[in-house]
Amino acid sequence: METLTGKDKELIRGSWESLGKNKVPHGVIMFSRLFELDPALLSLFHYNTNCGSTQDCLSSPEFLEHVTKVMLVIDAAVSHLDDLHSLEDFLLNLGRKHQASTLKRRIHKSVVGESLLYMLQCSLGQAYTAPLRQAWLNMYSIVVAAMSRGWAKNGERKAD
């Protein structure tokens, strides 16, 4: 597993400190951006509440629960920056749960990563700098690499 530099960790921790206290609204910004970039993702949420449009989805309690789950994964990663490998099994399993091929492609090809960066940019304003962006990208790629080992273990092609 790749590692992060001390500077990466410092930038990530510092920027998450306030965002992490207010997870859902930030998660909603991230997913609103995701659906803007890739509206086809809406159809992957099959909840009781109709997720036919972005607005329907964003007001669905089940969807907001998923937003919370996503933010808690980010929170866990930020809390384990010194030993991200301890999340390996959890992330492998999470990868398996997200192995629909359309979803793998999105997570891999980084529409999800772009949406995460967009949320950080909106929330941090001037504190969103090039090194900070790179630090988050480095963490994202470690998390995605572990998730994709879950897909690979399931006999799926990694780059699918």
Ligand code: HEM
């Ligand atoms: C591309 C967008 C994504 C889609 C369409 C998607 C879809 C889903 C669906 C349909 C479920 C099962 C129902 C549910 O629990 O709500 C789920 C569960 C979950 N998702 Fe996602 N997901 C996406 C991205 C992510 C990301 C980026 C993360 C975190 C890195 C994440 C974390 C989780 C977690 C923690 C669960 C619960 C797993 C469990 O039940 O053990 N999801 N996701």
